[in-house]
Structures are given as C-alpha cells and as structure tokens.
Amino acid sequence: MSDRYDLLVIGGGVNGTAIARDGAGRGLKVLLAERSDLASGTSQASSKLIHGGLRYLEHLEFRLVRESLKEREILLRTAPHIIRPLDFVLPWTASRRSALRVRVGLFLYDNLAGRTSLPSSHQVNLRRTDWGRGLKNHYRLGFTYSDCWVDDARFVVLMAMDAANHGATVLTRTAVTGLEAKGNGWHATLESSSGEKTIEAGMVVNVTGVRAQEVASDIAGFNESRGVRLVKGSHIVVPRLHAGNHALILQNDDRRVVFVLPFERRFSLIGTTDTPIDSPDSEHAVDEAEIEYLLRAVAPYVKQVPGTDDVVWSFAGTRPLKNTGDSDPSAVSRDYALELSRRDEAVMLTVIGGKVTTARKLAETVLERVGPFVPSMGQPWTASARLPGGDITDTEAFHHNLHARYPYLPRPLLDDLADRHGVLCNDILEGCSTLKDLGKDFGGGLTEREVAWLQDNEWAQTAEDILWRRTKCGLHMSPEQRDRFASYM
Ligand SMILES: Cc1cc2nc3c(=O)[nH]c(=O)nc-3n(C[C@H](O)[C@H](O)[C@H](O)COP(=O)(O)OP(=O)(O)OC[C@H]3O[C@@H](n4cnc5c(N)ncnc54)[C@H](O)[C@@H]3O)c2cc1C
Structure with missing residues (x-):
C-alpha cells in the first residue's frame, strides 16, 4: 500500500519549504518533493534582499510593498543569523528621478508598514560623510534608507529543517513525474535514483517556480494557460567596489535601478538585469550582454570601475510573472497569484511568482486556501517562531x-x-x-x-x-x- 499524506508540496524553493514548514507545524502530514537540491531553482539566485522594494512604489504596488515591509520586521526576528539590516545609499543625480520624487518615495517607504525597528531614510552629504565612500567625487547629495540582507539558499534550507523538525518528510532529488486524480485526492508518482514510487495525497500544492505551468499541464493534465511570462535576472560578483557595510542603489539611464551589495566580505554583488526568456531551460544562463549591462550601469558612479576581467562569479534566476500585457518586464507586478484547479473531487493549488521576502506570508495564505480540502489543522504560528539556529537576541x-x-x-x-x-x-x-x-x-x-x-x-x-x-x-x-x-x- 502507498503512503498517504494530507499535503504534497512539489518544489523545494523558498515558497515550497515555507508551505511545508507551516503545514507541518499545524499538524498536517506533509511530504515535500524537490527534484534536485533544495534552493536549486530561483531561490538560490535572488538579489538576497528582504525588502519592500522601493522601486515597486513607482508601479503603485502598495499592497505588495506594505506586506513585504511587515514581513521584513518578522523575518529579522525569525533568523537574525542569516537576515541582517542593510543600509542603502542612493547617490542623487539631476538627470534621473527628481529629488522631490525620491523624497516622496522614501517617505512612503518609511511609513507604509507602520513602526519598524530599522532606521528611517535621510538625506546625506556624500562628500562629507562615509556614505560617499567609493563614489565619484561629483556626487554630493545622497539618500539613505534601510532594508535587510538574506542568505537566500540558507533561508530555504532552514525552513526545510524546521518543516522536518515538525514532522514533514523532505525528499530531495525526487521529482514528481505523475499526478492522477483518485476520489478526493491524488496518486503521485515520485522518481529518484532509487526508482519510482507512488504516494497518495489529499491535496497538492504546485510550487515549482518557472516549471509551474509545465507541472500543471504536462504532469497534472490541467491544460488551461496560466498566462505566465518568464523574466530572467543576472548578477555578477567582483572584488569590493566600496568600503563600509552599506549597499548602493544606482539609477540607470533606462529608469531601472541596479544594486551593489557588500558580499562575502571581500566582494561586491551587482544586480540585476530584467531579460524576458522563452524557455525555463535557460533560467540560470548569464549572457555576455547582461554582464556588460551591469558593468555599464555602475561605471558612472564608482571610482574603481570594474571590467569583465574582474567578474569572479555570476548567476541568474528567473521569475515567473503573471502576464499583464505590459511590454516592459520591469513594470510587471512582482506579486504572487494562487490558482486552484479541480479534477472531480481532487484539488491542486498552483503558486505563481512571489518573493523571498513574502514566502512566510504566502505560506499562510496557501494554508488558508487549502484548509477546506485537508483535515482540520492548527492556527497560523510562524510569525513568532524562530528558524533553526535563530535563537539569538544580541x-x-x-x-x-x-x-x-x-x-x-x-x-x-x-x-x-x-x-x-x-x-x-x-x-x-x-x-x-x-x-x-x-x-x-x-x-x-x-x-x-x-x-x-x-x-x-x-x-x-x-x-x-x-x-x-x-x-x-x-x-x-x-x-x-x-x-x-x-x-x-
Ligand atoms: C533575479 C531575481 C532577483 C530576485 N531578488 C529578490 C530579492 O532580492 N528579494 C526577494 O524577496 N525576492 C527576490 N526575487 C524573487 C524570488 O527569488 C523568487 O520569487 C523565489 O525564489 C521563488 O521561489 P519558488 O519557491 O517559488 O521557486 P524556485 O526557487 O524556483 O523553486 C521551485 C523548485 O521546484 C523544483 N521543481 C520543479 N519541477 C519539479 C518537479 N516536477 N518535482 C519536484 N520539484 C520540482 C525546482 O527544482 C525548484 O527547486 C528575485 C527573483 C529573481 C529572478
């Protein structure tokens, strides 16, 4: 006889592990299957920020920014060893956004989520303070604000550990290759190096990132289009460009912004691009043109201009975004969408999009949606719980x-x-x-x-x-x- 689970979570990225953790902690019998390693998809290749997303305000994404800023506060308490405050400096330049526009944006950013433990934004003199370190001398006016840095791949692993601590079964290098509706649940085929096996699940959550459409149609047989477009973002790592623990947010001439983050003590992480791609197969490929774009974006700002030979590492991740018909990939909403599909009594929920920042909250929303299809379960609990190793006050x-x-x-x-x-x-x-x-x-x-x-x-x-x-x-x-x-x- 096959094993029976209340919830099968397909995909071991930040969203899948957050859902498995939350569900297991509420008493559900959960199985998480990841076809490769944990965080081997987009969740290892983010910009590593727990942030509201200052630039999303320009696209009027107030709901997403407010929710993300609230999550930032929760996550800081949850895992202080892998999530840390990070100050940003925005060097102002007359040819980009007006100073008034920047001030209004930062005012909203400071106040949208109510009280926060992070410092609020300030106007600073870059020539007279350490905030200007590494920047060309002609930048005088700057703005500082705070967000947080996260080790994204470790965040995923810690959530998987916590899921397992609460009784979830976590199987890596195990792909879900078949889903067959049976009564009010599913028979799922799992494939790993030790062969094939079938398990039963009352409910399936498809959290496979760029593969979500493929899993829904090719594996579960739901053929309606999810209207998803794929947008790839690349990052490069170069020797440290500026001293200090703060990051830079640089306005580019295409109105996008590029981050320069202090990374692994000796390095700077520069990202990101926004490149539409047709197939998930190229989700991790960094193009020469993207490297050039990032180097060009930082060159007007920093004294020590990096070249292609300075690039010691690069990586790319891809977002599945709901297709809104917008031609500019940067303007497409970064918010997540949940889609329920039914075959007779069997129900599957597909997650599209989302941020590292909102994974915990997304998991709560998912569990609310799956509630009617699983045995009775406990209340939300993750907002005040620490992740493994995170019991640090100072x-x-x-x-x-x-x-x-x-x-x-x-x-x-x-x-x-x-x-x-x-x-x-x-x-x-x-x-x-x-x-x-x-x-x-x-x-x-x-x-x-x-x-x-x-x-x-x-x-x-x-x-x-x-x-x-x-x-x-x-x-x-x-x-x-x-x-x-x-x-x-
Ligand atoms: C360039 C870039 C920068 C970003 N920066 C930030 C940031 O700074 N802050 C932020 O909050 N968010 C950021 N994001 C968003 C964030 O990274 C993603 O939303 C998030 O990582 C998506 O996680 P996920 O779990 O949904 O998908 P993924 O991490 O892609 O996980 C999906 C998993 O499903 C697995 N899978 C696929 N098919 C199967 C199958 N059949 N069986 C089993 N497993 C399967 C895959 O192997 C994969 O591990 C960024 C995104 C991009 C692209």
Whole structure:
C-alpha cells in the first residue's frame, strides 16, 4: 500500500519549504518533493534582499510593498543569523528621478508598514560623510534608507529543517513525474535514483517556480494557460567596489535601478538585469550582454570601475510573472497569484511568482486556501517562531561568547560558522577541543566537520550543494581547491 499524506508540496524553493514548514507545524502530514537540491531553482539566485522594494512604489504596488515591509520586521526576528539590516545609499543625480520624487518615495517607504525597528531614510552629504565612500567625487547629495540582507539558499534550507523538525518528510532529488486524480485526492508518482514510487495525497500544492505551468499541464493534465511570462535576472560578483557595510542603489539611464551589495566580505554583488526568456531551460544562463549591462550601469558612479576581467562569479534566476500585457518586464507586478484547479473531487493549488521576502506570508495564505480540502489543522504560528539556529537576541554578544568558548579556533572561521548556523554552530563544534578536531581543511573556510553536518542535517549531497548553496565557500577557494573538494565528495 502507498503512503498517504494530507499535503504534497512539489518544489523545494523558498515558497515550497515555507508551505511545508507551516503545514507541518499545524499538524498536517506533509511530504515535500524537490527534484534536485533544495534552493536549486530561483531561490538560490535572488538579489538576497528582504525588502519592500522601493522601486515597486513607482508601479503603485502598495499592497505588495506594505506586506513585504511587515514581513521584513518578522523575518529579522525569525533568523537574525542569516537576515541582517542593510543600509542603502542612493547617490542623487539631476538627470534621473527628481529629488522631490525620491523624497516622496522614501517617505512612503518609511511609513507604509507602520513602526519598524530599522532606521528611517535621510538625506546625506556624500562628500562629507562615509556614505560617499567609493563614489565619484561629483556626487554630493545622497539618500539613505534601510532594508535587510538574506542568505537566500540558507533561508530555504532552514525552513526545510524546521518543516522536518515538525514532522514533514523532505525528499530531495525526487521529482514528481505523475499526478492522477483518485476520489478526493491524488496518486503521485515520485522518481529518484532509487526508482519510482507512488504516494497518495489529499491535496497538492504546485510550487515549482518557472516549471509551474509545465507541472500543471504536462504532469497534472490541467491544460488551461496560466498566462505566465518568464523574466530572467543576472548578477555578477567582483572584488569590493566600496568600503563600509552599506549597499548602493544606482539609477540607470533606462529608469531601472541596479544594486551593489557588500558580499562575502571581500566582494561586491551587482544586480540585476530584467531579460524576458522563452524557455525555463535557460533560467540560470548569464549572457555576455547582461554582464556588460551591469558593468555599464555602475561605471558612472564608482571610482574603481570594474571590467569583465574582474567578474569572479555570476548567476541568474528567473521569475515567473503573471502576464499583464505590459511590454516592459520591469513594470510587471512582482506579486504572487494562487490558482486552484479541480479534477472531480481532487484539488491542486498552483503558486505563481512571489518573493523571498513574502514566502512566510504566502505560506499562510496557501494554508488558508487549502484548509477546506485537508483535515482540520492548527492556527497560523510562524510569525513568532524562530528558524533553526535563530535563537539569538544580541548578535555581537553571541559572537563574543563563541570566541571566548573556543579560543583555539580562528575567529574568522568561528564568525563564518556563526553566520551560517547561528546557535547550531555549538552542535557542530561539540566535543571540539583543538583545531585538528575540525578535520580536513578544504580551504575557503570549509572544514570536514561542517561538511559532515551539512550532509547529515541539511540534505547536502554534492560539491555544488555545499560550495554554492549551503555555504559560499566556493567563492573563496582556488579552482584547484574546488576540484579537490569535488573529488572528496
Ligand atoms: C533575479 C531575481 C532577483 C530576485 N531578488 C529578490 C530579492 O532580492 N528579494 C526577494 O524577496 N525576492 C527576490 N526575487 C524573487 C524570488 O527569488 C523568487 O520569487 C523565489 O525564489 C521563488 O521561489 P519558488 O519557491 O517559488 O521557486 P524556485 O526557487 O524556483 O523553486 C521551485 C523548485 O521546484 C523544483 N521543481 C520543479 N519541477 C519539479 C518537479 N516536477 N518535482 C519536484 N520539484 C520540482 C525546482 O527544482 C525548484 O527547486 C528575485 C527573483 C529573481 C529572478
């Protein structure tokens, strides 16, 4: 006999894991199936911001911005080790938006969501303050405001861990390849390297990102078009362009904005483009033209202008957006849509779009929608719950105590572990009394002990899972070190 679940969640990105976590915590029997690694879709390739989206105000997306700003506050408390405040500086230039327009936008941004723990926006003199570091000298007027930074791929993994802690079954490298309506539920075919198996599910949530249309039609047989368009965004990583912990938001001559974020201490992350694509198969491909676009966008602003040879890493992610008929991809709403499809008594909910920022709230909305089709379940609970490792009230004191507890371990290594795992780094380091106890040093801040933890607790299986999603150690390693690590795995 096959296993029976209340809820089958297809897709292990930020939205799928948030839904699985919420559902499991409400007492549902949940199965999450991800065909590759957790966060291997768009959720590893976002701009890594927990933000309202200042630029969405220009498109009058007040609902989305308000909801996102409220979520920003909740998520800061939920996972302070992987979500941190980030100040932005907008250097003003007369040839772009007027100063009045920027001030009005920032006023709305400060006030749309009510009280926030982050500082409100300010006008600053870039020549006389540290906010101007790295910028060309002719920029004098600037504006600062606050948002948050997130390690997007780790956010996904922590939600999967929490889902499992609440009883969900999380299967990675397991694709859903068949869905057959049976009575008031589904028979789902799951395919993995160990073969094929069938499970039963009362309700299915299709959270497969750019594949949502394909899963709904080719696998579940719902042929109506979801009117989705795909818009790809690329990012590049270069050696640090400016000192300080703040980010830059730069207005481009096509009215788009480009971010320059401090990244992995030594680097700057520049993004993003907005390129319509026809097929999800090219969701992760970064084009030469996109690299040129990003380099051109920062060149008028920064003293140290980067060139193509400075690009040490690049990545792209693709958004499925509801087709509104707008020709400008930047103007299409970033809000999510939920679509219910029925075959007789069997019901499937498809999620289209959404942001990393709103994943928790989206999950609450999804559970409200699936409520009538699953056994009775508990109340919303995630707004006040911490994610694994996130039980930290004072980050500085937490790092300080860690240094004191492990004086024989290098501080940068401890800081990286703390930033990735929060209080769980104590579990990783348990019984460790010398540096040698961490086992092999693979370079880039990665040790054998952490690798074992990632394999045992975080579904990591390949070198890529570890070097580019569970950590960003790959960025700090030489090509030879990466090859050696791949052979080790
Ligand atoms: C360039 C860019 C920048 C962005 N920046 C931000 C930002 O800064 N802040 C923010 O809040 N949001 C941002 N977003 C939005 C955000 O990244 C996405 O909305 C979010 O990651 C989507 O998550 P998801 O879980 O819906 O999809 P995905 O992360 O794509 O997950 C879908 C998963 O489904 C799996 N799957 C597909 N088919 C099957 C199958 N048959 N069986 C099992 N599994 C399957 C895939 O392998 C994949 O892992 C950005 C988006 C883009 C494109």
